[in-house]
Amino acid sequence: MNPGRILAYLRPKGWRLQFSIGAIFAILVTPSIAGLIYWSYDTSLALISQYAERDVKNAAEDAKNTMAAPLRRFADSVLIAAQVEAAMPGFLRGPDSDRMMIQELRNSPGLTSYYVGFADGSFRQMQRVALGAKVSGITPPAETRFASRMIDRSSGDVALDRYVFLDAEARRLGDGSAGPTTYDARQRSFWRLAERLKSDRTQSAVAIADPYVIGSVGKFGMSVSAPVVRNGQLVAAVATNFTLDRVSQYLQAHPASANATTLVVSRDGTVIVHPDPAEMADRKGDEIVSRRVGDISNAAVRAAFARRSELKSDYFTFTALSDGAEYVALFVPFLAEFGKPWEIVIVAPTDDFIGPLRRNNRLMAIVGTAVIVVLLLLISGFARLISRPLVGLVREIRTIERFSLDTEVRLSSNIREVKQLIAATQMMKTALRAFTAYVPREVVRGLLLSGRPIELGGRSSHLTIMFTDLEAFSTLAENSPARALLDQVSTYLGMVTHAVNETSGSVDKFIGDSVMAFWGAPLADDDHAYHACVAAVHAKRRLAAQNVLWQEKGSPELRMRVGIHSDAVLVGNVGSMERMSYTVMGDGVNIAARLEGINKQFGTAICVSHSVFRECGERLWLRPIDQVAVKGRRGGILIYELLAIRGGEADLAASPAEQEICRRTAEAYALMAEGDLATAARAYDDIARTFNDPLAVEMGRRCREGRPSAQLIEVSENAKVQPG
Known part of the structure; x- marks a missing residue:
């Protein structure tokens, strides 16, 4: 056998990961440190839970009521309008309904539009008009504050999109036309929701749509709609659009604690309301879509959702991997009366509640570990040696998970297994990059x-x-x-x-x-x-x-x-x-x-x-x-x-x-x-x-x-x- 080959095989090619981890654990796992940390944690856990749970649950109830208030108001409004139309056929087609719609817009600053669709495809809408804004490409008079939109399909002729512009006192300023339109109320989501309510009596009397971008204002909002049923037939659907600005501002101004985050999330992970409006949506091409929980920037919130699925609990404490801090998380179902699978979610650092107590525990840990400071320095050196390439490798794998294959990250390590893992990861990335040139x-x-x-x-x-x-x-x-x-x-x-x-x-x-x-x-x-x-x-x-x-x-x-x-x-x-x-x-x-x-x-x-x-x-x-x-x-x-x-x-x-x-x-x-x-x-x-x-x-x-x-x-x- 060739001696050169034997020497090459025996020559060290890097430290083994198993030896490195064993050395670190042998130094770290000592009875004195383990006992001190366990005692400190055990004595403070009950107090953490007591203070945190009380404050967080109160904040969740406040957020729930704040979210429910506009929904109840707008639900009552469309229900009343639907009942009036059912009792007085044609009311919502006539000019008297304009005054009712304008009054609702005045009374509710968050309301952007009030509209009704009819079984023949006709459509009426009263919308708020911002200063200097255009309406369907039409420049209205400068004093315009409201625009009444009318699409009449009752005659069967080509429908025209007509507008009447009104000032703050509902006085007519002029009119305009956006020309022929393919808009048909029966093809819109609010009509389909109303049809579902008519056929499914197990649902509530109003339908609440999931958040979407309201085109007239370019902001995220929701719609509440109610069916108008006469002789068992759906003859019209009444709906309102409103923005979520005020709810978002409330969540931002009234957190459960100084660094807490409160948000409303759907059961499928879609963000409904976030205290930061920028976290509510993403732009994909020309489309704006609701953001998922996994896409928001707050790593603690993302970690809370991951831990919840593991713990099968709606209230728990956990440690976020991003900053090592401990957090408390609470998940509270939204009001059942609205029939929406939403939850109020609060994630807050436990330091916000018992900061002084935690600092005292840290001081005790420092005193208890002072006698082994040399060992701690050694652990720090080993941890740095291992963690740096591993953290970089985790980031690289996450970029591959996101399919960001065009970025190049330089990683190196003296540990043999880590070096092999880095090489395998780079090879996988190269293979995927080549594969996507041939397959979508x-x-x-x-x-x-x-x-x-x-x-x-x-x-x-x-x-x-x-x-x-x-x-x-x-x-x-x-x-x-x-x-x-x-x-x-x-x-x-x-x-x-x-x-x-x-x-x-x-x-x-x-x-x-x-x-x-x-x-x-x-x-x-x-x-x-x-x-x-x-x-x-x-x-x-x-x-x-x-x-x-x-x-x-x-x-x-x-x-x-x-x-x-x-x-x-x-x-x-x-x-x-x-x-x-x-x-x-x-x-x-x-x-x-x-x-x-x-x-x-x-x-x-x-x-x-x-x-x-x-x-x-x-x-x-x-x-x-x-x-x-x-x-x-x-x-x-x-x-x-x-x-x-x-x-x-x-x-x-x-x-x-x-x-x-x-x-x-x-x-x-x-x-x-x-x-x-x-x-x-x-x-x-x-x-x-x-x-x-x-x-x-x-x-x-x-x-x-x-x-x-x-x-x-x-x-x-x-x-x-x-x-x-």
Whole structure:
């Protein structure tokens, strides 16, 4: 045997963790210190519990009553209004209800709006208007303090969103209209809650929604709603919106102790009210969502929830790992009358209650351990040696748990086992970083958190699918140097990928110069259609800016075409156990691909379906193209060209020309839909001359030729899609 290999094996490579921990415990665990600490703790524990429990429970009752007060008031208000409407049909549709709503807004500073929806989809609302604020994009008169909103769907015609502006004395100052609207009261959460109350008599008479962002004021708040039932039918639903500012301010101004934190939390871990408003919500893209307990900055509160699940108790003391301090935690159920699974949670340092006694105990511990101070110094050295790399390693593992794989942390240790653990952790991080380049990041995160093996299968979900492609790519490939074209295509693919990722979408695959992406899975996204449209406009405009740079260098321009469609599709893992892909399949995928290809027929860039319009049309700058028939489906669908985003980022906004072309195209399409093809053709020709618009040229030609009712969408030669 080679002696050099034997020596290399026997040469120390670092201290063993087992020896280090054994040495520390041998020094620490002495009868004198253990007895002193136990005696001090045992004699003070009863006093800690007595003082802390009394003060904390009193504070919890105060917080409970403070939270319940506005809920009771607003519940009584909507119940009375619902009873009046039930007894006097039409009262809430008439002007007399305005005075009642305004009076409620005056009497309750936290109330932001009072509204009612009707069974025919109509809607009435009285909202508070802040000084200088706009209402649905309308600038009201300067003296406006209230805005009465009316959407009448009783006639069955296209509903208009109308406003009447009132001053502080409820005098009419003027009116305005936000134009046609797709808003339907029956599709809103307050109506669905009222329907649930009507059908479920085990529930309370009012429904309280979970916190959400109130759009008119941009603050977190809640709504209280009550059904109006006549002859067993739900005929209307009355509701109010109010902010949680005052409850949050009360919790901040009246803590159980100097350093205590009081908050209201749902049983599922959602923060309802926090003394710091910034801790109540997070922004994810363009969406503001309620924060979870595990996401708040107070480490003691997070530790209290973790310890509660271990101890199975609603009142206990614990030690927070973050600062080593001892805390007391209390969990009190919210009032059962409201039917909400909420709890009042108080977490306070025990030092706030018995600080002098604890300081005395510490002094006794110091005196008792003075005789072994040399040993304590030795323990300190060992603890520092071990704890520093372990703490750093814990932080690194936590960043991996959060899937923050882009940060680099340098760790080192002389202990062999710790060195091996550091190396294994870095290797795992590198492997995960490489894995997420091929699989959607959220799919990998879900796989890690579940602890289950990957399985084939999927589920049906309503998603939004997007296909992009480059115009005339075959010609470009023939006439451009391969390396230069590859660089350009890589830049384009990177822009599309970035736009998809920043809107919480998933890139499914690259098919040559095409990109397939989808929104709504694996992460649930209630606004998936809007996010897909934002990504498409972002990618298109960034590519346009890049084309300017390419032109300066003499490189050819790249122009992309996009198709977007929302539909129920199958999403999940497909393939074989040896190789699989997380993807979407179904007829909706084929339609999205065909919409991308149909851009070539009309000279458009971004084509979206009517299902996308239904999801988020009011937030987009769209213009109708035509009714088209989809192969294999009955009836036709209306498709649109997407030009810009309403009310979004500045670089997504529509130019005056784009706004004008949307308006004029809509007018021309309306003429064509009504059968006035000659007038429609002239309108399209006028648009074509003014804006040099290919779509208008094509539609003018179709009108002059008699315009068939629908054109069959066929997959173009450039459309690349896996059949589903």
